[in-house]
Amino acid sequence: MMDDLPYRQVGEPVPGRIVCVADHASNFVPDDVPLGIAAELLETHIAVDIGTGGIADRLARRHGIPAHIATASRLVCDLHRHEDQEGVMPISSDGHLIPGNIGADLEKRLDRFHRPYHTEMARWLDAAQPELIVALHSFTPSLRSSDEERPWEVALLYNQDDSAARHAIRLFGEEGLTVGDNEPYSGKQLNATMDRHAEAHGRPYLTIEIRQDLIVSEAEQARWAALVADVANRTALALRGV
Numbered sequence: 001m002m003d004d005l006p007y008r009q010v011g012e013p014v015p016g017r018i019v020c021v022a023d024h025a026s027n028f029v030p031d032d033v034p035l036g037i038a039a040e041l042l043e044t045h046i047a048v049d050i051g052t053g054g055i056a057d058r059l060a061r062r063h064g065i066p067a068h069i070a071t072a073s074r075l076v077c078d079l080h081r082h083e084d085q086e087g088v089m090p091i092s093s094d095g096h097l098i099p100g101n102i103g104a105d106l107e108k109r110l111d112r113f114h115r116p117y118h119t120e121m122a123r124w125l126d127a128a129q130p131e132l133i134v135a136l137h138s139f140t141p142s143l144r145s146s147d148e149e150r151p152w153e154v155a156l157l158y159n160q161d162d163s164a165a166r167h168a169i170r171l172f173g174e175e176g177l178t179v180g181d182n183e184p185y186s187g188k189q190l191n192a193t194m195d196r197h198a199e200a201h202g203r204p205y206l207t208i209e210i211r212q213d214l215i216v217s218e219a220e221q222a223r224w225a226a227l228v229a230d231v232a233n234r235t236a237l238a239l240r241g242v
Contacts, residue, residue, distance in 0.1 A: 006079070006113040007120055010057055011066030013128035018232050020067040020134040021121060022056040023080040023193055024049035027073045035075055036099035046093040047073045049138040051215030051224075056136055058225035065134065065229055068121050075101070077113035080137075082192045088114065118196065125197055132164060132236045133198050133205040134228065138212045139184055153214060155180030157187030157207040159195055164204040167235040175227065180209070204239055206232060 013019050027048035029035060041047060059065040070079050074090070075098055081088040089109050091101045125133070137157075142149050154172050156165040156179065165181075172179045182188070187207055191199075198205035208228060215221050 005120075006070060006072050006077075006117040008069050008071050009066065009124065010069065011060035011064070013066045013124065013130065014064075015127070015129055016131055017128075018065050018132045018134060018236055019125070019128055019130045020056050020059050020065050020136055021193065021197075022049070022052045022067060022069045022136045024074045024078075024137060025053035025056055025069045026071045028071055029073050029076055033076050034100045037075070037096065041096060042073065042075075045138075045140045045212060046096055047075050049074075049136075050212040051138050051210065051221055052136045054218060054221035055210075055215060055225045055228065058222055059134070059136075059229055062222075063225060063229035065232065066128075068124055070117065072113050077109045079114055079117050080190070080193050082196075083110055083114060085192065118193075121193075121197055125201075125203070130203065132232060132239065133194070133203055134232050135194050135198075135205060135207040136228070137207065137209045138215060139209045141211055141213050150180075150184045150211065151178055152180035152183055152209075153177045153211050155183050155209040157182055157185070157191060157209060158205075159187045159191040159199060161199050161204070164206050164235050164239060167238045168206050168208070168231050171231045171234055172227075184209075204236075206235060 027042045056067040056069050060067040078088050089101050089106050091098050154177055156169050158165040169179050194205045194207055215224050
């Protein structure tokens with residue numbers, strides 16, 4: 001549920017420590033935003049990064065990593081896109097048409113969802129001055145539009161700055177996981193939030209993608225929250241040279 005804001009914040013940042021952001025953590029669609037799609041599609045990856053909301057909550061409540069979490073579906077407004085980027089108000093996703101978005105007022109969507117979400121994130125991060133940002137996402141084992149299976153269990157995405165990602169790739173690998181290095185898609189194309197709030201300010205970050213079938217249940221989300229917290233903390237130590 002959105003409560004009039006396109007974000008919620010859990011936990012209080014400690015200046016100079018680690019924070020989390022989750023752009024695709026909700027499948028909520030306001031009643032006055034008719035998408036024209038079957039209700040069951042809201043439970044799928046086209047509407048939400050399955051599992052990320054639960055992990056972000058646990059990072060904040062149990063592991064001391066406060067979180068800025070989206071409260072509206074990516075189908076309403078994709079907060080992990082630049083304002084002028086294709087798909088910021090998607091008219092299709094993984095072969096599904098989103099008819100309610102065809103001809104809808106993009107400026108109103110940006111004013112209501114995208115701009116306040118990122119304006120508040122900028123204020124929050126400026127106050128926190130974090131040593132590391134964890135940007136949390138999840139990906140599907142395969143796409144409806146493709147039969148290709150995705151073998152990675154977790155992946156690290158980055159654009160220009162891979163300094164933190166290199167440590168995390170190694171650390172996840174040491175846990176016996178199959179780790180994607182800018183897979184199954186590249187952060188050089190899909191890194192809008194971290195381009196804006198991390199790379200543009202010289203802030204280290206980890207864009208972590210977890211395969212969705214591994215984080216469906218609360219128990220799985222709790223396990224991965226602990227793992228992500230451990231890797232993030234160890235990455236922060238490595239960046240400090242400790």
